[in-house]
Amino acid sequence: MSEISVGQLARRAGVSVATLHFYEQKGLIHSQRNAGNQRRYNRRMLRRVAVIKTAQRLGFSLREIAEMFRELGEQQDITKDNWQQLSVRWHQALTERIEAMQRLRDELNTCIGCGCLSMDNCRLRNPDDALGEQGSGPVLWEGGES
Template structure:
């Protein structure tokens, strides 16, 4: 009797890219960043376990909500490597990300609400500008805009 237990069918990088709707280079990037893993077959080609499909889906959702890749990697490393992430796993991940997303939404709403009073002024040093120069503290340094985005 044959004692060899065949592996579940693994996926090539092209198959994963097609199934996930991402470029092959994106998968290479995710792998280089430690977000997903593959093994090499005898021909030195990447082969992915099927659970990578769900992991890439999680990465894409997290990225769309603004979660930095370092945080995504940290969260994925906390999941068991031997199985696909499930609903309970997603619940744990999304709780933290949801709180950050809510805070980001609040910051963006405040910015949006303050922006209306600044559009068109262009100087960013008027005492009426609540975004960049509250109280016109930069006006004491001389004329012109003093703050630039990095």
């Protein structure tokens, strides 16, 4: 039997039925309807749910996961090659996030004991303040821009 019910998939994948419905609504997994109009999932969806749960655990949003799946193409199977592609991409994204968090941590070190959260000087409170160079206050409103 290549198809399983939503309840069977939920039990085997360790998620709730509502979670599966949500994943399907987001286009992450797919089902077919049988003659009784009940959802039936190909067993391949077990691997997709496992990949989704792994990606979530690594901190990726469902939007990011859906984008990654779209890049794999219409193929619903997660093959060894697909997994390799995803793993490389996840590794790169996680490395970038770790580096960003380390920069944030290092900037926080400059604030320890300060407590000012100055709009002029604090890189944590007001990072990359491009509009600050145009003056203080609501420069977009005063400038007539929308």
